[in-house]
Amino acid sequence: MTAPKLAITDSDLSTTAVDAVVVGTIQGPDGPALAGAAEAVNAAFDGGLLDVLTTLGATGKAEEVVAVPTFGKLAAPLVIAVGLGKPTGDDVSEEQVRRASGAAARALTGKKRATSTLSALHLGAAVEGTLLGAYQFTAYKSSAGEAPVVRVDLVAPATGTVKAHRATVKASTAIAEAVAATRDLINTPPNDLYPASFAERATALAQGIDGLEVEVLDEKALRKQGFGGILGVGLGSSRPPRLVRVTYRGPKAGKKVALVGKGITFDTGGISIKPAAGMDEMTSDMSGAAAVVATVVLAAKLKYPLEVTAWAPLAENMPSGTAYRPGDVLTMYGGKTVEVLNTDAEGRLVLSDAIARACEDGPDYLIETSTLTGAQVVSLGKRTAGVMGSDEFRDRVAALGRAVGENAWAMPLPDELRGDIDSRVADLANVAGHRFGGMLVAGIFLREFVADGVPWAHVDIAGPSFHNGAPHGYTTKGGTGVPVRTLAAVLADIAANG
Known part of the structure; x- marks a missing residue:
């Protein structure tokens, strides 16, 4: 832009x-x-x-x-x-x-x-x-139309020093740039944004920024290391999956934070195929991965005194002769087995691999974000994210999200729903046998892969990540960049308060 x-x-x-x-x-x-x-x-x-x-x-x-x-x-x-x-x-x-x-x-x-x-x-x-x-996304338009205003002079608040005002402009600009980078990734069509090209763009975003390291696992490395969820979801596509890890080690890093984001570069639903209406919006099913990559780059630009690692499990969920099927059993990273009852519940499969791997590094906090469930939209609408996880950290994340204008609402993970994802043949089933509390059931599934004692939060952005109506406020049509500003606020809060 x-x-x-x-x-x-x-x-x-x-x-x-x-x-x-x-x-x-x-x-x-x-x-x-x-x-x-x-x-x-x-x-x-x-x-x-x-x-x-x-x-x-x-x-x-x-x-x-x-x-x-x-x-x-x-x-x-x-x-x-x-x-x-x-x-x-x-x-x-x-x-x-x-x-x-x-x-x-x-x-x-x-x-x-x-x-x-x-x-x-x-x-x-x-x-x-x-x-x-x-913000405008015009990369695919033959005529871009009128450009944004070239320059805006800002009248400073009456209080504060010039130095402080300039610092505010610099930090807020970096945050807006991170949101814009996320929007760019979301708005890129899936014929150009697929697992390998996403990994290349994530690497490019991190290039030249002090303190950032990037690791990309291809399908061979994923198979060797046992990432059965990512591999299973990606089986149906001619474009194989990836796992991207971007790590930032800040000066005098205190706490260690893991960020995990769902990266389904296009979601047809697989064999359990989605209805045609609205399927074009599934180009946004990698919004979580885009957000966590942009956020770790932001953390490096703002030099947070933290160690932050973003994990982006990337796959394209397609139906084909090689696709995974309802009834298949996948062995996830770490050894747990999952019976696939619905191939359109694929996000939790790639996320579980990444969550389990992220926990091996011993993070002090783990935040995962994903366009995970249609039930989130039914429950909270298009502009409010559902936040689940460890009670105290969940509430902290939700409060910080609301404070920066990214509506977020704390939701429970009722223990009585855990039995609904018991499997006849495996450790877990990837969906319950009913439609009730679908957002919560997905959160309970993810909880099975979070290491004991790690404070964690799951932010379901199925609605807020993509806006298909007329622009409003600072939200333009297409990818919104939610929840980058929430993640940035959480990192700043952890840096300040532990």
Whole structure:
């Protein structure tokens, strides 16, 4: 993607020659109100900017965009007012700023330069929202259309030093770049993104960054080391599976964190084939793998004092004469056996191999994320991830996800469901004999492969990983990059608090 260039500014908004100035509006009890550092802009309108906006129908509701010509009152020809919604208490939240900045970035498409006052409310959120709202994926279009805004100058908050503001911009830009890298991988069509090419792109992302090491296991190495789940799922494809391991060892590394992400580069369902409707979205079934690879690269860029290892088990789930079948028994990494009752429950098979292997390294924490179950969407919808795992760590991950605007909700792993995945012929079956609590049953299955005593969390992003509707806030159509910002927040929290 071509991202806008960002810079901190303290220039006089009334005399700065840009294409547009962005201001925020709040949805108040008595009508809209201006937010942030809009005083200079309002003064140029002789204090009447709000009256003009109200006349044009502005209410301040979230993500509302109202454009006002300045008629020479400012050096900029246009003021773009973006709604922040109703304030939380006496202030607006970071997420409100993030979403408004995303809406503003889309409204600025095609312009060369703009100044945003939203950053005065929360600088980091404005950076993330601007970069992610401007995101475009045009690699496969013969005509890319209008480009994102080239440059956005950000008005700094009234408190804090210039050095601190620059550090915030740098860190928030790195986070947005990690999300964008994840989106790029998700949006790449499966004829170009398959296990081997994914491994190549993961290697390229890590190349040249201090502290990163990459290991790729091909099908021969997987067979030699006993990764029966990854191999079994990949049997039906002409493009063999891979296991990618990306390790970062930070300066004075304290805790050791394992990140595991599902990497099904396309999922037909295998022999238990999916309905045709919506199958095209299964190009996103590697969202978890993309997220963990991008996150470990981010950890290296931000130099977290941690050892972080990302594991991406990669396979293409296809029906063919060589595909695995319902009724097959697979021997997973570590020796447990699984009876396959449904080949469309393939994600838990590749993940189990990777989880078992990751636990051999003795991590202090393990986080796994995957587009695992349709039941997640039924339970929580398209925008809220389900988080399962060790109670305390599960709640910590879910809370941090909500704090950064990636909705996450803690879910239980009821013991009474464990018996539903008992197998007649093997240690486990890969699905239960019913459809009830499917998201929870999948989490219980994964729990069988987590080593005793390792705090862990499973983040089911089947809904939130891919957006097939109109853009909203800083979320564009296609891959969303969820849960990169959650993972980054968890790593930062572990680095700070253990």
